[in-house]
Amino acid sequence: xxxxxxxxxxxxxxxxxxxxxxxxxxxxxxxxxxxxxxxxxxxxxxxxxxxxxxxxxxxxxxxxxxxxxxxxxxxxxxxxxxxxxxxxxxxxxxxxxxxxxxxxxxxxxxxxxxxxxxxxxxxxxxxxxxxxxxxxxxxxxxxxxxxxxxxxxxxxxxxxxxxxxxxxxxxxxxxxxxxxxxxxxxxxxxxxxxxxxxxxxxxxx
Numbered sequence: 001x002x003x004x005x006x007x008x009x010x011x012x013x014x015x016x017x018x019x020x021x022x023x024x025x026x027x028x029x030x031x032x033x034x035x036x037x038x039x040x041x042x043x044x045x046x047x048x049x050x051x052x053x054x055x056x057x058x059x060x061x062x063x064x065x066x067x068x069x070x071x072x073x074x075x076x077x078x079x080x081x082x083x084x085x086x087x088x089x090x091x092x093x094x095x096x097x098x099x100x101x102x103x104x105x106x107x108x109x110x111x112x113x114x115x116x117x118x119x120x121x122x123x124x125x126x127x128x129x130x131x132x133x134x135x136x137x138x139x140x141x142x143x144x145x146x147x148x149x150x151x152x153x154x155x156x157x158x159x160x161x162x163x164x165x166x167x168x169x170x171x172x173x174x175x176x177x178x179x180x181x182x183x184x185x186x187x188x189x190x191x192x193x194x195x196x197x198x199x200x201x202x203x204x205x
Contacts, residue, residue: 003034008054011040011070022058029060037065042084071177072170073114082169087176089156094178097151098141106130108137110147114179122186123147146185146192149199155181161198162191 008021021037028035037059039050047067055062069086070076076085099112106128109115115124123146126137141147149158155178162185166172174180185195 003036004028006035006037007040008037009039009041009050010045011076018054018057025059035064039065039067040070041067041086042070042080043086044084069177071114071179072173073177073179073183074117077173082173085173085176089175089177089181091154091157091160093152093154094150094182096178097147100126100138102129108134110141110150111182114183118183118187120189122189122192124182124186145200145203146196149203150182154178155185158185158195158199161202162195163198164191164194 004024006021006025008016008018025035025037037054039047039054041047041050050067051062051065054065059065069088070080070084072082072085094111096113097111101109101112101116103109103116107116108126108129110124110126118124123144126132126140129137141151146158156175159175159181166175166184171184174184184191186192
């Protein structure tokens with residue numbers, strides 16, 4: 001389903017007041033445009049209170065509100081203290097993988113998460129839509145063993161298959177989230193090779 005995603009939480013409200021989101025959501029309702037609302041939370045945030053505040057502000061449909069933990073990525077890692085990052089990285093498939101993200105220059109990434117922030121070529125970088133064509137790039141979702149693994153078992157399970165211990169606080173914090181785990185798996189080419197071997201070995205059993 002094609003729709004609109006809105007974000008509103010203590011991080012986003014620093015720049016976008018809640019009432020602007022409420023007005024946009026109401027407009028989407030009137031125009032029958034599907035939408036969802038994402039709220040990013042840190043350790044100690046009260047989800048029930050946040051939801052009540054959104055309803056009181058005028059959000060018409062609380063059922064479309066979803067919560068996601070703040071991850072040790074982007075500006076957050078520099079602005080938030082380590083203890084505020086929730087440890088929320090379940091052994092679940094990553095369904096965000098098949099939400100591709102394309103840059104204005106044509107670079108196509110396999111997901112809307114951390115993929116575009118990992119430098120260089122890696123499994124989450126599919127190629128360039130202008131030079132490689134869209135359909136061949138989309139075909140990688142089904143032919144690339146690592147992409148299939150992210151979608152089928154999730155990055156946390158892939159890390160456990162790898163059997164490595166995190167080194168240092170940075171890696172421990174990255175492992176608290178699925179997107180952070182993908183960065184660990186794919187930012188270093190040698191580790192990516194090791195992951196590929198264990199994933200293919202597990203798939204052949």
